Amino acid sequence: MRNPAGVSRGAVMAAAVTTAALALAGCEATVAPQPADPQYCPKVYQPVCARRGAERKTFPNACVASAEGYDAFSPGACEQPKPDRICPQIYQPVCAVRAGQYSTYSNDCVAGAEGARVVKPGPC
CATH class of the missing domain: 3.30.60.30 (Wheat Germ Agglutinin (Isolectin 2); domain 1)
Structure with a gap:
């Protein structure tokens, strides 16, 4: 079945999908900053070793460490000296x-x- 202009529905749909894809290709994704409150951090266990001054501590993830005021993350638990x-x-x-x-x-x-x-x- 063709429309009056002689173009099939499939061709119209393909053109619409291609146009939408091209329009979205120019979009940029932005990442929100880490929340400042640990209650808003994800409940994901990806341990990090974080540092605040000379103090080192293991946290369940980087978000929780950041919310507690620690930085300089390295993956995994802190090794005990x-x-x-x-x-x-x-x-x-x-x-x-x-x-x-x-x-x-x-x-x-x-x-x-x-x-x-x-x-x-x-x-x-």
């Missing part, structure tokens, strides 16, 4: 507690270097 203690590679297991959690460490030096307190010799 390792102690400067050098321990011997001797296996004499000890049971030690750290932050209320009992764990077996290879020796008392390693337990102390990790901030744990030895509670008994041998594994937990």
Whole structure:
């Protein structure tokens, strides 16, 4: 079925779609700034390590870190600094507690270097 001008409906639709696509091609997308309130941040877990001065802290995502006043993001959780203690590679297991959690460490030096307190010799 053709219209009076002799142009098919398909050709008219194709021309309309092409015209709309060309009109939209010139549009620019703008990204809104991060919200200043953590309650408006997305509930997405993409951990970042953020810094405010000398303080470093892990946040669930960059939006939450920014809302808390932190910047200088790097992907992933912040690594805890390792102690400067050098321990011997001797296996004499000890049971030690750290932050209320009992764990077996290879020796008392390693337990102390990790901030744990030895509670008994041998594994937990």
